[in-house]
Amino acid sequence: MATEEFSKDKSNQQTNVKCETFEKGPKRKYTRKSKTDEKAKAMIDQMINEQTNEQTIEPSQRDIIEEKHDQHISEQRNYHGGTDKEQDERSYLVYRLEKNRDDNIFLEIMKPIAELYMQEQDSKTIIERVKDAMINTVNYTKIRQQEGKKQQITGKLIDLSLIDEDNLCFVDIDIHKDKPIEEIDKIRQNLVDSLPPNVGLVKTAHGGLHIYCNKNYYQLPSNRNVKVAVTDSFDIDVFAQMTKYKIENGQETKEIVQNRVVAPNTSIRETKNNQRVTLKYEAINDWKNVSHLASLREILDKWNIDIEMSYKDQAQQQHDRIYGVQINDDGAIEQMNDELAQACVDGLKNLEIYNYPQPINMEVSLLSIFCGLYGISNESIRLKGMKNVRQFNKLSPNADKNYGQASSNGERKPNPWILTKILRYHNKDYYEQIIKPLLKKNYEAKKKEKQVLVNQTLIPNKIDLQDGFTLLDMQEKAANGEYENEEQIVMDLTRLLVYYEGETEDIYAIKGYDAICDTQVLYHKLEGTVYKQLEEININFKNKKTEEKTDDKKESKPLTAKHIFKKYASKFAKKGCKFISEDPKILTVFQGYKYKKLDSIDYECLQMYLDLVKETIAAGDERVYEYIHNWIAWMIQNPGKKSRAAIVLQGRKGIGKNRFTDVIAELTSRYSCPNITNIDEFTG
Structure with missing residues (x-):
């Protein structure tokens, strides 16, 4: 059966296939531009030749696909239900299907061949796929070894541009280094627990996670997609080989774009707390021998992260995307609340649901619907959603036939957030009016909850006047x-x-x-x-x-x-x-004095001041001299208390009155003012 890819505008899909219509006779001609290797081309030639030879005995596969494709166009043209807007969209869909008819049919014919090639590549282990793309690193750095130089090899890099296929990709989860080791380990384990089993796992030097998976036609914006999701605990990057050669002035050059990831068993050194420490990238599972890797789409869908879009779309939706990410700071997937779950179920109406699981942005599959519904924790809402699937939507014949099997498969992969993605692509008005505000409300509630938690747990510092921080x-x-x-x-x-x-x-x-x-x-x-x-x-x-x-x-x-x-x-x-x-x-206000108490006293340093106090301020009177000493000592030893005694100095200019008070003002400098000699300095 023709896939629903036919029902989407091919112009929105980037493809490297160019085709001409096959003749229905014994000979077929075709032209194509493909980035697959020579082995894949040979497989395509062989299968087309075999198909050509078989045409004399039985109807060609093309005839069958053409018939189903034309039937799909006819069904769309003859269906008149829905709103005026939906009818307009359907008319435009028919126009696109007819316009791209030959291209879509060619892609459908090539699909089994491409799948065979992908299966062959997928059966290889990770080490078989990357062995020719590994580069030595030296001297505990991420710098490659230079030819002709003897350097200490301390690890390896994997350069995606050197791999002979472009399906392998990496998810890099960078857990923030400021967290305690125990918390980093917990976050990493929660992330691992949320992943499908068939992935390569590597612990990074700082406790993060590298996930090896297959791209499987996921249209990433670029080779290195940095911070596709950001939480307070970690950031998520995705690396893949989308373009091998550098683009200049819109043209592909011969310069290869380097795209490197640190391999397991690589050691690096860093300075930490003024000490050099050695850190290592370590395999978590049997990294080398993992094959038939899970798809990037499966991993990102679990976290409700969608970056499959053009740069223009990415810029427009960057602000909205933060509402949709439903992976918590500790790496666990968040449960959907009942209000949002009910809204998602209510929005599952007037959809065309197909059996074959295509990417959600292309079509709605029965499996994705059931994965979403089984992720809803409220049983009554979930059952209502199950009832709505057949009652309010149009199922393809194959979807109706395989309803039970799809339900069983969906129960094994529950994820309620898939429903929001389905509605975003296939019930856009409902998503914008109902779902998006609820996602935003949910996001704001999480922010508020987090702020309350921070306010409860955060112990503020005290202002320390001894601390030079300003x-x-x-x-x-x-x-x-x-x-x-x-x-x-x-x-x-x-x-x-x-x-x-x-x-x-x-x-x-x-x-x-x-x-x-x-x-x-x-x-x-x-x-x-x-x-x-x-x-x-x-x-x-x-x-x-x-x-x-x-x-x-x-x-x-x-x-x-x-x-x-x-x-x-x-x-x-x-x-x-x-x-x-x-x-x-x-x-x-009082936080101690500017000067600290000394263990020993240097009377020689103080002698000039003591002589000033005794000879000038006390006028040589021993009792007055002792009283002044006690008065100063009591004031310093009892900050904040009042002695109820003040010293009034009278005398001619230049005898040392200011010198006497300057020392006291300096000792209490944070809490006193220097001598005021003008009334304006006091009154302003």
Whole structure:
């Protein structure tokens, strides 16, 4: 039976096949342009010759395919149900089917040949497929060995451009290195548990995961698809050989595009905590001998990730895609809630469902429907969905015939998120109006839940005036992309900033450097001033895009520290401010003195000051001299308390009054002002 590929616009599919119509006589001519190797071409020639020889005895396969294809066109033309829009789309579909008739028929004839070739390639083990594409690395780096040089070989790279077929691909999961080893291991194991069994698995040097699988005609945007999905715990990249040669000015050159992945048993060295450490890529399973690999589509569908689109589509849907990814930070697949599950079931109407499992973006297959329905945890919703399949949709004869078998197969591969993908491609209006808002709602709920969890578990830092970290340091870290997530920004902000309720508006206490006193101090400012400072800190996350977009129609704005502060404002709130307080909810201004107590005293260093106090300030009076010493000592030893005694100095200019008070002001420099000699300095 002609596949539903006939019912999709071939112009939207990239193909390397060019054909001319076969003659119905004993001889056939064809032209084709294929990137398969010489062996594949020989197989094609042999099978066409065999088919030609058999034509004298029985009807040609082409005649059968032509008849079924024409029957499919006739069915589409004679079907008049649906809305005006659906009828218009059906008319255009008939036009495309007729226009591409010969090309589609040729592809259907070639399909068994291509499948035979793919089966032969698929039966090879991974090591058989990559053995001629492995390059030595040297000196514990990812740098290839140079010819003619004696260097220590410490591993291998696999260059996809050197493999004689283009079906092998890699999924690279980069688990963030800042997490504890135990958490990295747990995330990696959860990811492994979600994968089909027939994949090659390699643990990367930093605990991530390489997954070896087959591309199987999955149309990737490029050779190296970086960060196709991003979570707070890991990023997902996909590498494959989509183009072998470099393109310049729209033309293919002879320059090969290097596309390399680190192979197992490769060691690299890095500097960690000022020490050189050796890290290794290790096979998790029997990597070398795995064959008949699972498809990339099967893996990505489990996570509800779809990157099979043009660059234009990718740019348009990049913002929406974050709503659809349903793989949690710990690597487990998320369960679908009842509201979304019910909406998906309600949308499974007026679909044409076929038996043969084609890619979802091409057609709806019975298997994909059942995989989605069996993934729904609510039994009543699931049963309603099963009932809707036949009641509200049009099944092809083969789909109707194999209904029971497809149901059984779908039960073994449950994944409810496939339903959202089906609706996105085949019930677009319903998806945009119903499903997409629910996905967004689900996404926002997860964000809120995560933020609540962060607020519950994140323990803010205290402002430490002994710590030299300032807003300028934070600005430099943000500009250099040193932050990996919002929590790290919050933790740094709590080192600098708190706010508390004032008489008329909130007061913000922000740490800063006082150049006159050469120390860190607390500045008390109003909201507008602080927000202006925070807006100047643009966030460049290490692993993510950093744009704030609260509405689909609004333009993206650069993410700033102000946005993070407002989002986690509860972590900065204090109920008041005191010079000294034991209450952790009250901001304590006093945090020790600029100078530390010494183990030994150098009286010779102090002698000039002691002489000034005794001879000038105390006027030689021993009792006054001792009182002044005790007065200064009590003030230093009892910060925040009042001695209820003040010293008033009177005397002619230049005798040392300011010198006496300068020392006291320097000792208490964070909490005192230098001498005021002009009333304007006091009153403003």
